[in-house]
Amino acid sequence: MNSLITDTGAGGIRIGQMNIPTHPTNSIKILYNEVSYGGNVFPSGVAVISHRATDVTIAGNNIHHHRYTGISIGWEWGYSPSYTS
Structure with missing residues (x-):
């Protein structure tokens, strides 16, 4: 909350994990951050x-100047169920 993440080699904020967890990451709030100028190496x-x-919850953030995508939620390889909500 209220952080500046800028001039990064890849992404800014990552929530959760790619492997299937026993208990998913939960109750996360990403609020009022600036995430900018990312993807400079990757x-x-x-x-x-x-x-x-x-x-x-992702709200009130200032996200700009990333080379690929601003926000990605619930992405999965293939057709597996998504844990994300």
Whole structure:
């Protein structure tokens, strides 16, 4: 909350994990941050990404100048169920 994340080599804020957890990450709030100028080394970096997490709130953030995507939520390989909410 209220953080500045800027001039990064890849992404900015990552929530959760790629492997299937026994208990998903939950009750996360990403509020009032600036996430900017990312993806300088790895252009596919996402400003804010949420993997396999529940009860996630992303609000009031200033996200700009990322080379790929600002926010990615609930992304999965294939057709597996998504834990994200």
